[in-house]
Amino acid sequence: GAGVSQTPSNKVTEKGKYVELRCDPISGHTALYWYRQSLGQGPEFLIYFQGTGAADDSGLPNDRFFAVRPEGSVSTLKIQRTERGDSAVYLCASSRDPFGEQFFGPGTRLTVL
Amino acid sequence: DAKTTQPNSMESNEEEPVHLPCNHSTISGTDYIHWYRQLPSQGPEYVIHGLTSNVNNRMASLAIAEDRKSSTLILHRATLRDAAVYYCILRSNTGNQFYFGTGTSLTVIP
Numbered sequence: 001g002a003g004v005s006q007t008p009s010n011k012v013t014e015k016g017k018y019v020e021l022r023c024d025p026i027s028g029h030t031a032l033y034w035y036r037q038s039l040g041q042g043p044e045f046l047i048y049f050q051g052t053g054a055a056d057d058s059g060l061p062n063d064r065f066f067a068v069r070p071e072g073s074v075s076t077l078k079i080q081r082t083e084r085g086d087s088a089v090y091l092c093a094s095s096r097d098p099f100g101e102q103f104f105g106p107g108t109r110l111t112v113l
Numbered sequence: 114d115a116k117t118t119q120p121n122s123m124e125s126n127e128e129e130p131v132h133l134p135c136n137h138s139t140i141s142g143t144d145y146i147h148w149y150r151q152l153p154s155q156g157p158e159y160v161i162h163g164l165t166s167n168v169n170n171r172m173a174s175l176a177i178a179e180d181r182k183s184s185t186l187i188l189h190r191a192t193l194r195d196a197a198v199y200y201c202i203l204r205s206n207t208g209n210q211f212y213f214g215t216g217t218s219l220t221v222i223p
Contacts, residue, residue, distance in 0.1 A: 004156075031209070042200055042213030043157065056209050091156050098209055102149075104156030 004105035021077040025094030035091040133186040135201030150197040
């Protein structure tokens with residue numbers, strides 16, 4: 001079966017622009033996670049969805065970051081007024097239930113010029 | 114969530130066993146110990162997890178100290194494809210966050 005997919009694989013934008021990153025989880029997985037990974041660091045938790053609702057968004061760095069999962073499947077991470085410090089690989093993961101094994105996508109590499 | 118401490122890097126010869134240590138001295142009774150690994154240019158992948166007893170699966174073994182303040186991931190015969198960053202993570206049964214830390218970068222020497 002298909003794994004977690006993320007689009008685009010690469011995104012280059014200019015400082016101040018708005019970007020959307022998409023995650024398609026494994027079908028039937030109720031839990032969905034977003035992480036951010038900077039060079040040489042481990043993934044950093046951003047937000048967790050259980051179904052359609054954001055059960056834990058404590059990792060979002062500021063109010064420029066927002067994520068949605070309106071139908072409990074596909075999720076979109078939205079970043080407003082991008083800054084150079086937002087440049088990183090954004091990883092999405094899904095799991096069958098909140099405490100199950102997480103399956104990660106390949107990530108979206110965001111570069112803010 | 115409690116944090117973990119791992120060596121930054123380790124080396125192993127191909128086809129030799131590898132023991133990757135992790136210290137988690139502030140672990141609580143409800144924390145599970147998870148291991149994930151990340152191959153170059155890929156997302157992390159699950160390796161193994163446990164609570165108190167040692168665990169074995171097709172990829173690796175997990176040895177957990179009796180006081181649970183440390184654990185060791187064991188790769189029985191390292192292959193070149195095992196070269197990756199290995200993350201030891203504690204996960205509470207009441208929390209949904211994974212704190213990855215910086216992990217151990219494993220180099221496998223042919």
